[in-house]
Amino acid sequence: MILPGAADTPASSPGLVSGQVQAEWVDLLGELEAVKNAVTATQARLTIALDEATRADEAAQSIRAERRGRGVPNQVGAALRVSPHAGAGFVSTSRVWVTQMPHTFDALKAGVLSAWRATLLVRETSHLSLEHRALIDEEICGPAHLAELARMGTRRLIARIKELAARLDVHACVKRNARAVTERRVSVRPAPDLMVYLTALVPMAQGVQAYAQLKTHADALKAGEDERGVGQIMADTLIERATAREPGHANDVPVTINLLVSDETLLADGNQPAVVVEGAPTGAGVIPAPVARNLAAHAIDTDTAWLRSIYVNPQGRLLATTSTSRFHPAGLAALLRAREQGICATTWCDARIRHADHVTPHAEGGPTSLDNGQGLCARCNHAKQAPGWSQKTTQLDGLHAVETVTPTGHTYVSVAPTPPAPVRAGVTTPAWTPAVGVTGPAPGSTPRSRYSIGCQSRPSRGAIPYRPSTPPRQPRPAQQPQHRPASRATGRVPVRPRRPDLFWTYPT
Numbered sequence: 001m002i003l004p005g006a007a008d009t010p011a012s013s014p015g016l017v018s019g020q021v022q023a024e025w026v027d028l029l030g031e032l033e034a035v036k037n038a039v040t041a042t043q044a045r046l047t048i049a050l051d052e053a054t055r056a057d058e059a060a061q062s063i064r065a066e067r068r069g070r071g072v073p074n075q076v077g078a079a080l081r082v083s084p085h086a087g088a089g090f091v092s093t094s095r096v097w098v099t100q101m102p103h104t105f106d107a108l109k110a111g112v113l114s115a116w117r118a119t120l121l122v123r124e125t126s127h128l129s130l131e132h133r134a135l136i137d138e139e140i141c142g143p144a145h146l147a148e149l150a151r152m153g154t155r156r157l158i159a160r161i162k163e164l165a166a167r168l169d170v171h172a173c174v175k176r177n178a179r180a181v182t183e184r185r186v187s188v189r190p191a192p193d194l195m196v197y198l199t200a201l202v203p204m205a206q207g208v209q210a211y212a213q214l215k216t217h218a219d220a221l222k223a224g225e226d227e228r229g230v231g232q233i234m235a236d237t238l239i240e241r242a243t244a245r246e247p248g249h250a251n252d253v254p255v256t257i258n259l260l261v262s263d264e265t266l267l268a269d270g271n272q273p274a275v276v277v278e279g280a281p282t283g284a285g286v287i288p289a290p291v292a293r294n295l296a297a298h299a300i301d302t303d304t305a306w307l308r309s310i311y312v313n314p315q316g317r318l319l320a321t322t323s324t325s326r327f328h329p330a331g332l333a334a335l336l337r338a339r340e341q342g343i344c345a346t347t348w349c350d351a352r353i354r355h356a357d358h359v360t361p362h363a364e365g366g367p368t369s370l371d372n373g374q375g376l377c378a379r380c381n382h383a384k385q386a387p388g389w390s391q392k393t394t395q396l397d398g399l400h401a402v403e404t405v406t407p408t409g410h411t412y413v414s415v416a417p418t419p420p421a422p423v424r425a426g427v428t429t430p431a432w433t434p435a436v437g438v439t440g441p442a443p444g445s446t447p448r449s450r451y452s453i454g455c456q457s458r459p460s461r462g463a464i465p466y467r468p469s470t471p472p473r474q475p476r477p478a479q480q481p482q483h484r485p486a487s488r489a490t491g492r493v494p495v496r497p498r499r500p501d502l503f504w505t506y507p508t
Contacts, residue, residue: 004028034111040118041109044094047076051091054407061387071386073379074346075406083349084379096122100133103141112150113141117157124161127176132168139164198238214238336375339416344377345402347414351377357384359393359402374402 077087097105107113218233333356353375360366388407
């Protein structure tokens with residue numbers, strides 16, 4: 001991009017740019033911000049126009065009122081390149097701007113008010129009547145108050161809205177505070193580096209009290225020359241008390257691991273990352289190969305663990321499964337979630353998979369199979385059932401893909417993530433370096449690319465045998481069957497035990 005007044009200016013010589021040119025840049029930044037706000041207002045008006053037109057068309061088709069317009073948030077989200085949930089939020093906020101808060105909408109069009117501050121006006125007046133909301137809209141964003149609004153900070157803006165709301169309808173404010181108590185909850189969301197944010201929304205008095213107790217306990221341990229930081233002690237204490245563990249044993253909580261991982265990564269020293277697909281409320285998470293091996297070994301050492309590993313065939317596709325049932329069986333649904341790595345297959349949607357859906361509907365002859373299936377969140381599954389939506393399966397670079405056509409004729413293609421690749425036939429595998437507590441394969445045995453490891457045991461029960469699946473055996477020449485005598489105690493023919501290829505062992 002060419003900066004006005006500073007064409008081809010070397011970055012190493014900032015002193016060559018005059019103060020007048022730099023002042024022009026600052027002015028341009030402000031003008032572009034105003035243009036950005038005006039563009040948001042235009043998008044809001046277009047969104048409401050699309051929503052009204054869609055609802056009118058569906059009303060003409062005698063669609064029930066509660067189902068009209070439910071595909072609009074997905075269309076808006078796809079156009080704005082955000083999730084359908086964010087698209088639904090923009091639709092509802094835009095409706096308030098356009099129909100209930102005209103002064104806020106005019107300030108947004110003029111560039112005086114940013115999209116975020118305009119959203120705060122909607123949020124902080126949601127508990128008021130239309131009449132009181134209109135009064136606050138005029139008091140803050142009316143033509144006589146635009147100069148004051150331009151100088152007002154965000155926190156001061158929120159305080160001003162709450163002040164006016166309490167003056168106009170104190171009972172509504174009290175009811176809102178009472179309703180907020182009923183919305184207390186605990187949530188978890190992903191954080192970088194295989195961490196999560198564990199958040200508790202609780203009343204202020206309870207939250208401050210809990211934090212104060214954790215802080216006091218951490219300060220006491222820190223005074224006793226504990227090497228951990230105060231924040232680390234508080235986090236460990238929270239987990240220990242929530243899981244009823246002894247102090248110092250916060251990491252000894254049995255976990256469930258569900259990995260999409262290649263055999264080379266898990267059982268050798270491959271460097272392909274693994275993906276947490278199921279059993280994690282935070283959705284999918286990519287972890288480095290050494291972390292996956294150590295995580296598996298640690299989970300086995302904590303008395304109870306399940307490890308599910310799903311692999312791909314030599315063509316790079318998950319093992320296909322079909323079913324004749326109307327709904328996806330549990331195993332097939334698990335494969336769908338694994339292929340999408342736990343995230344809704346809709347483009348730009350970050351929600352967790354809730355529904356196993358048929359790309360081509362079952363009523364139209366679509367089979368219940370892995371190729372005709374996709375994992376969707378509830379909103380996306382309901383949106384595609386609106387009139388004018390269509391989908392079909394396709395492939396892009398050898399990966400499973402779904403082509404979606406919206407009622408306006410726009411086409412979006414969602415592609416499944418690339419799965420971890422297995423050890424290829426004819427490729428020299430690296431030296432065997434298994435995780436802690438895992439022995440190597442039996443002499444002459446080679447790990448296959450299709451197998452599943454499942455273990456749930458205690459150290460007292462000894463080693464857990466494991467055998468990878470092997471190719472189908474060639475039929476043996478016909479021979480006279482040999483009959484072995486049955487056991488006198490059970491009446492069954494004993495089966496000769498075979499030596500497993502791999503053992504999960506526990507350190508002594």
